[in-house]
Amino acid sequence: xxxxxxxxxxxxxxxxxxxxxxxxxxxxxxxxxxxxxxxxxxxxxxxxxxxxxxxxxxxxxxxxxxxxxxxxxxxxxxxxxxxxxxxxxxxxxxxxxxxxxxxxxxxxxxxxxxxxxxxxxxxxxxxxxxxxxxxxxxxxxxxxxxxxxxxxxxxxxxxxxxxxxxxxxxxxxxxxxxxxxxxxxxxxxxxxxxxxxxxxxxxxxxxxxxxxxxxxxxxxxxxxxxxxxxxxxxxxxxxxxxxxxxxxxxxxxxxxxxxxxxxxxxxxxxxxxxxxxxxxxxxxxxxxxxxxxxxxxxxxxxxxxxxxxx
Amino acid sequence: xxxxxxxxxxxxxxxxxxxxxxxxxxxxxxxxxxxxxxxxxxxxxxxxxxxxxxxxxxxxxxxxxxxxxxxxxxxxxxxxxxxxxxxxxxxxxxxxxxxxxxxxxxxxxxxxxxxxxxxxxxxxxxxxxxxxxxxxxxxxxxxxxxxxxxxxxxxxxxxxxxxxxxxxxxxxxxxxxxxxxxxxxxxxxxxxxxxxxxxxxxxxxxxxxxxxxxxxxxxxxxxxxxxxxxxxxxxxxxxxxxxxxxxxxxxxxxxxxxxxxxxxxxxxxxxxxxxxxxxxxxxxxxxxxxxxxxxxxxxxxxxxxxxxxx
Numbered sequence: 001x002x003x004x005x006x007x008x009x010x011x012x013x014x015x016x017x018x019x020x021x022x023x024x025x026x027x028x029x030x031x032x033x034x035x036x037x038x039x040x041x042x043x044x045x046x047x048x049x050x051x052x053x054x055x056x057x058x059x060x061x062x063x064x065x066x067x068x069x070x071x072x073x074x075x076x077x078x079x080x081x082x083x084x085x086x087x088x089x090x091x092x093x094x095x096x097x098x099x100x101x102x103x104x105x106x107x108x109x110x111x112x113x114x115x116x117x118x119x120x121x122x123x124x125x126x127x128x129x130x131x132x133x134x135x136x137x138x139x140x141x142x143x144x145x146x147x148x149x150x151x152x153x154x155x156x157x158x159x160x161x162x163x164x165x166x167x168x169x170x171x172x173x174x175x176x177x178x179x180x181x182x183x184x185x186x187x188x189x190x191x192x193x194x195x196x197x198x199x200x201x202x203x204x205x206x207x208x209x210x211x212x213x214x215x216x217x218x219x220x221x222x223x224x225x226x227x228x229x230x231x232x233x234x235x236x237x238x239x240x241x242x243x244x245x246x247x248x249x250x251x252x253x254x255x256x257x258x259x260x261x262x263x264x265x266x267x268x269x270x271x272x273x274x275x276x277x278x279x280x281x282x283x284x285x286x287x288x289x290x291x292x293x294x295x296x297x298x299x300x301x302x303x304x305x306x307x308x309x310x
Numbered sequence: 311x312x313x314x315x316x317x318x319x320x321x322x323x324x325x326x327x328x329x330x331x332x333x334x335x336x337x338x339x340x341x342x343x344x345x346x347x348x349x350x351x352x353x354x355x356x357x358x359x360x361x362x363x364x365x366x367x368x369x370x371x372x373x374x375x376x377x378x379x380x381x382x383x384x385x386x387x388x389x390x391x392x393x394x395x396x397x398x399x400x401x402x403x404x405x406x407x408x409x410x411x412x413x414x415x416x417x418x419x420x421x422x423x424x425x426x427x428x429x430x431x432x433x434x435x436x437x438x439x440x441x442x443x444x445x446x447x448x449x450x451x452x453x454x455x456x457x458x459x460x461x462x463x464x465x466x467x468x469x470x471x472x473x474x475x476x477x478x479x480x481x482x483x484x485x486x487x488x489x490x491x492x493x494x495x496x497x498x499x500x501x502x503x504x505x506x507x508x509x510x511x512x513x514x515x516x517x518x519x520x521x522x523x524x525x526x527x528x529x530x531x532x533x534x535x536x537x538x539x540x541x542x543x544x545x546x547x548x549x550x551x552x553x554x555x556x557x558x559x560x561x562x563x564x565x566x567x568x569x570x571x572x573x574x575x576x577x578x579x580x581x582x583x584x585x586x587x588x589x590x591x592x593x594x595x596x597x598x599x600x601x602x603x604x605x606x607x608x609x610x611x612x613x614x615x616x617x618x619x620x
Contacts, residue, residue, distance in 0.1 A: 076580075125527055129594070145526060145527055147527075174526075183518060183519060184519050184523050184524075184527055185527070187512070187513050187516060187519055187524065187532070188513070188523075188524060188527045188528050188531065188532040189527075189531040189532060190531075191509065191512075192509055192531035192532050192534075192535050193531050194568075194571060194575075195505055195509060195568070196531070197571070197586060197587055197590050198564060198567050198568045198571055199501065199502055199505060199564060200590040200593050200594075201567050201586060201589070201590055202497070202501075202560065202563050202564050202567055203497050203498070203593065204589060204590065204593055205563070205567075206497060206560075206563070208493060209490075209493060209494050209497055211593070211596065212596075213494050213498075214494075214497065214498060214593065215593065215596040215597050215600045216455060216484075216600060217435055217455055217457075217494055217495070217498045217499075218498050218597050219435045219436060219454055219455065219498075221498065221499040221500075221502035221503050221506070221538055222497070222498040222499060222502050223597060224502075224534040224535075224537070224538060225502050225534075226590070226593055226594040226597055227534070227594065228531055228534060229587070229590040229591070229593075229594065230590070230591050230594035230595075231587075233583075233584050233587035233588045233591070234584065236583070236587050237580050237583040237584045237587065238580075240575045240583055241575070241578055241580050241583070244575055244576070244578075247575060248572065248575060248576060250512065250516075251568070251572050251575075253512045253515070253516070254508060254509060254512050255565060255568065257508050257511050257512055257515075258504075258505070258508045258561070258565065259565075261504060261507070261508055262558065262561055265504075265550045265551070265554055265557060265558060266554070266558060268551055268554075270386075270547050270548075270551050273543075273546070273547040273550055273551070274543050274544065274547045276507060276511060277507055277539070277541075277543035277546050277547060278543045279511070279514060280507050280510040280511055280514065280536070280539040280540070281539070281540045281543070283510050283513065283514055283521070283524065283525065283536055283539075284439070284510075284536040284537065284539065284540035285540075286521065286522075286525040287525050287528050287533060287536055290525045290526060
């Protein structure tokens with residue numbers, strides 16, 4: 001495949017950026033891959049791992065001459081990075097990001113984007129509970145959705161070119177309004193994460209059950225919560241602070257429904273519980289049919305094994 | 311391996327019983343495996359699949375001459391089955407169960423157990439979101455915990471013999487007080503399941519986000535909830551009705567902590583969120599170190615692939 005961009009600059013070298021670098025190289029989608037990270041330690045690790053052709057010490061430096069710049073830092077760090085790189089962006093370059101929240105990123109980054117640079121916000125719905133430059137692998141985006149939320153008046157050719165790169169890494173691309181994105185993600189990701197964090201916290205605080213018991217007997221349900229609750233704390237703090245309204249909306253609905261089921265348990269209303277649990281099965285069936293998970297007993301996942309990274 | 315029991319009778323032929331049958335056969339742990347199920351359709355399926363040496367039409371019939379009887383029906387059905395089989399149990403036989411709640415099973419079954427029969431309640435912490443006789447596989451219990459809650463005055467030799475069978479199928483066996491079992495499971499399994507059911511229910515009710523969006527974009531967190539929430543509705547209804555007190559206790563703590571985090575989001579208290587999310591990571595690390603899950607990126611599970619069943 002011919003390279004889609006001559007030089008791709010990755011800012012922030014964690015799970016997503018390192019997976020992108022592996023995938024771009026695997027598929028030959030970028031002429032040159034350059035990267036930077038705030039921490040000198042991370043930059044040293046990336047120089048050692050070698051998934052970037054060149055590692056720069058600053059964001060201002062890394063974007064020079066890049067025709068695609070990807071912001072892969074936590075949402076709360078986007079504004080400062082945007083201000084730093086703005087004067088150095090090449091005319092005609094495309095600027096995108098991988099933040100889990102889109103309205104807040106648009107507010108933070110948008111005002112800094114110079115005339116002639118195409119800002120196309122994005123969000124890959126892919127990840128693991130691991131973080132950092134060693135956690136990336138080339139197939140992370142295969143068969144996963146990558147949502148773009150182009151602003152009104154966005155350049156169609158620039159969007160199509162970015163889309164080509166994302167599809168080249170194996171992702172399915174959809175476009176969406178930023179506000180709708182934030183609501184959909186509040187339901188499918190942000191609130192489930194908060195709930196998982198909370199449940200793991202409750203277990204941690206319970207004195208009558210020891211930590212070793214929690215850990216030993218986690219197989220039946222709790223284990224999946226701990227996986228979710230092991231995700232990067234900085235990223236998730238920023239998600240909740242910046243997608244506050246949608247998350248609080250969904251959380252309100254969640255506690256409302258939880259109280260209904262709690263009351264059914266207290267009153268011994270088995271019929272209501274049975275009916276509720278039967279309905280939730282249908283959604284699961286839909287997800288399996290949509291190919292986002294598999295029906296195999298021991299929970300096989302719908303993505304091939306990692307081919308690169310560690 | 312020499313057979314541990316001459317005849318094992320399985321009552322209720324769903325995921326657990328069919329996995330036991332596959333495992334007992336695989337390891338040669340039972341001279342003969344007999345089974346029954348309430349539904350004629352299930353009995354026909356099991357006759358076709360052939361994982362029992364003999365399928366009987368009634369529970370009264372299946373226990374005759376069995377030196378091990380395993381109750382694999384939902385907790386709410388245990389009392390009626392115990393009453394039905396009691397007059398037919400062989401002297402010296404061991405009676406166990408696989409219910410997810412132990413105090414309620416002991417109350418339901420205990421009064422029916424005749425003198426000379428050893429009743430040793432049990433609970434394998436293993437399962438998938440699938441149910442029914444076609445869902446079993448021989449390695450379901452490998453490297454998983456199987457908790458026994460023997461009553462005071464239980465026969466040590468009978469307990470040791472049952473333990474040998476469970477360990478023969480690959481399980482680790484622990485003994486525990488029934489009340490403590492119910493509390494530990496309320497934390498590690500029952501409350502997480504209720505929460506997952508609720509979150510999936512919220513998504514189902516939300517009009518502004520379509521079902522197809524929920525299904526397409528489920529990759530980042532929600533997918534694990536739907537897996538949990540796809541479990542057998544009858545089994546889970548009975549779990550909540552019979553482990554009511556412990557579940558309501560843990561649910562109360564859960565909503566309390568959730569409100570604290572919800573307030574932190576509303577007030578923009580990033581430090582509190584960050585600190586909370588950092589602590590929950592440690593529990594995850596403990597589970598990986600205890601071998602109940604793996605640290606591999608794409609969520610590999612700690613159990614070998616199924617070798618039997620489907």
